[in-house]
Amino acid sequence: MIVRRYGMKLKELLVNTEYKMINDLNPEISDVVYDSRKASDSTAFVCLKGYTSDGHKFAKSAVQSGASALVISDELDFEVPENVAVVKVENTRLALALMSVEFFGRPAEELMTVAITGTKGKTTTTAMVAEIFEQAGIKTGTIGTLGIVYNGETIKTDNTTPESYEIQKAMRDMINAGCKAMVIEASSIGLKHHRLAGMT
Known part of the structure; x- marks a missing residue:
């Protein structure tokens, strides 16, 4: 690790x-x-x-x-x-x-990551994908409109797709908490501002 x-x-x-x-x-x-x-x-x-x-x-x-x-x-x-x-x-x-x-030690290399983008339905789709992972026995965290969510806790964020530093920190925290996957809402402004850069 x-x-x-x-x-x-x-x-x-x-x-x-x-x-x-x-x-x-x-x-x-x-x-x-x-x-x-x-x-x-x-x-x-x-x-x-x-x-x-x-x-x-x-x-x-x-x-x-x-x-x-x-x-x-x-x-x-x-x-x-x-x-x-x-x-x-x-x-x-x-x-x-x-x-x-x-x-934060390149957390995307340790965490199965799915990004959901689009005009509508990102929050619902993110929750659905996370639930599929959970039902398969894969502990999963999410980042999006609802905040940063893992281990039954929610950390509020200012934006649907937080600043890149906050994303990387959250991913490392998820890994430390035992998560194996993360689903994130990728807003158009988040993509424009390179908030998900370096994750692939």
Whole structure:
């Protein structure tokens, strides 16, 4: 069994990501975050660009909170300290997904995964497929409109298809709880934002 690795080197997390190092640093990374309020010592902060906000504007705050690496797609408006690694990528959402896959030990390699997409019926179909697995004796978790569900517990999520980091974390947690399969609702916005990238 692959277990989640704490304290991975930055370049280990970037192994499947196309990137350019702005400075040649390779710090130890304790976590990957995309909310500057969650940045702390030794975290890698990924600057996501949304419809109403841009993570690049919060990069300075993340550094002040202890982030040791920044993953960017645009130029920053402040001078980054010399001890903070800066990684430039074309798409930070894709980078977050691929980094999360590595951080959580590639859980899709251990978990039979089914993604359900379409305009209507995703939630119902997800529940039906999960029940088929359960009836076959395969312990199954689900991710979708109802939240992250496994072991009889439900964790609420903000989106039908959560951010890639949350998906990878949930998959690792499901594996640790004994799940052998997962069924996930793949929304169009989730696919557009690469939230399921790196899972095949």
